[in-house]
Amino acid sequence: MTDPISADFVHALMPDLREALREAASLALPFFKEGGHTSAKIWSKAGGSPVTEADVAVDTFLKIRLSQIVPEAAWLSEETADDAERIGHDLVWIVDPIDGTRAFLSGHRDWSIAVALLKAGEPVVGFVNAPALGHDYEAIRGRGATRNGAAIAAARDAAxxxxxxxxxxxxxxxxxxxxxxxxxxxxxxxxxxxxxxxxxxxxxxxxxxxxxxxxxxxxxxxxxxxxxxxxxxxxxxxxxxxxxxxxxxxxxxxxxxxxxxxxxxxxxxxxxxxxx
CATH class of the missing domain: 3.40.190.80 (D-Maltodextrin-Binding Protein; domain 2)
Structure with a gap:
């Protein structure tokens, strides 16, 4: 059986994961109004932070789709009730369906969809998709990081x-x-x-x-x-x-x-x- 956490295995998953992120973005974007207020329905969670129907739609879609891609993985996301089963679980999806919900609400383009797959508590694959900006960041552990397919690097000479x-x-x-x-x-x-x-x-x-x-x-x-x-x-x-x-x-x-x-x-x- 193929090792479900090897770099090669993760690399083979990337086309399906990229497609899942694109589909998730397509669910959120119709509700986003650059420079204006979202058309999405809005609720307040416990503590007063907002959640929209776009958050819920993206979360629901990704839970179904990512669970099909790696069914062995447990789940933790902002918009799903936490399940203690994830504790000690070898593989875990970590998802924020819309990170920066207040920006999304107000028409600011700096919001994103964030997805990570953890192995033994360490991320082995990561996606940050900024649909309103057209920026797709991704990384596989040990294989570098990219934005829109081009390699990126943190500043090395900053003072x-x-x-x-x-x-x-x-x-x-x-x-x-x-x-x-x-x-x-x-x-x-x-x-x-x-x-x-x-x-x-x-x-x-x-x-x-x-x-x-x-x-x-x-x-x-x-x-x-x-x-x-x-x-x-x-x-x-x-x-x-x-x-x-x-x-x-x-x-x-x-x-x-x-x-x-x-x-x-x-x-x-x-x-x-x-x-x-």
């Missing part, structure tokens, strides 16, 4: 004092304070906050952003797919001590995180500690 940084303002302010202890005039290039966490991480992977900061309360589905893309592009998502992110724990919620190229990680961790 922290002048880095392109995005994320919540209080986190950027703290990081800047940490740098300012060593320089008279830190000059971060502050990039507008990117609503989709998956896209925030993917842009570090493609080198258009140097540091992506993530506030506490992000979930596995926001991060796992983009994290693999960044790992394959020469970076990682880690906590504020530089420890790599772990997925498919009983509680899929994370604390404050950094998406960063390998060469900047230690500097960011040190500056963060100084910026208290």
């Amino acid at each position: 922290l004092p002048t880095a392109r940084v995005t994320g919540p303002k209080p986190m950027i302010d703290r990081l800047e304070r940490g740098v300012s202890r060593d320089r008279a005039e830190p000059a971060f290039d502050r990039i507008d906050r990117i609503p989709s966490l998956a896209l925030r991480v993917a842009r570090v992977a493609e080198g258009s952003v140097d540091v992506g900061l993530v506030s506490s309360d992000a979930r596995d589905w926001d991060l796992a797919a983009a994290d693999l893309i960044l790992r394959e592009a020469g970076g990682s998502v880690c906590d504020m001590a530089g420890v790599a992110t772990v997925y498919n724990r009983p509680d899929p919620v994370h604390g404050e995180l950094i998406a960063v190229p390998h060469g900047l990680r230690d500097g960011v961790v040190a500056a963060w500690a100084k910026g208290r």
Whole structure:
């Protein structure tokens, strides 16, 4: 029997996975109105965050389709009730049907569909599809990362004092304070906050952003797919001590995180500690 987690096996799945992502995008796009309010029906989840009929449609479709592609895999997504069966399960799909729902609602193009397949808690395949932008990021563990089929790489020569940084303002302010202890005039290039966490991480992977900061309360589905893309592009998502992110724990919620190229990680961790 073919090993269901080998790189060759995953590579063979890619045409079916790409088609599934394209179909999922085709379900969401008719509800998106660039620069205007979505035509989708909207509900409020517990805690007040919005969910639309587009989220539900994409989630339902992907659960059926991805389960056909890799039936051995368990399931964790933002819009499906968590099933404890996934804990300790060898293979798990991690899905965010629409990451950046508020952007989707308001007509901002920075939303995405994020899909990862985990093996023993580690992502082995990752997709971040940004339908309104026409950008498709993907990665297979050990085989590099691409955007629209072209290889991408995280910035290798960025310097922290002048880095392109995005994320919540209080986190950027703290990081800047940490740098300012060593320089008279830190000059971060502050990039507008990117609503989709998956896209925030993917842009570090493609080198258009140097540091992506993530506030506490992000979930596995926001991060796992983009994290693999960044790992394959020469970076990682880690906590504020530089420890790599772990997925498919009983509680899929994370604390404050950094998406960063390998060469900047230690500097960011040190500056963060100084910026208290």
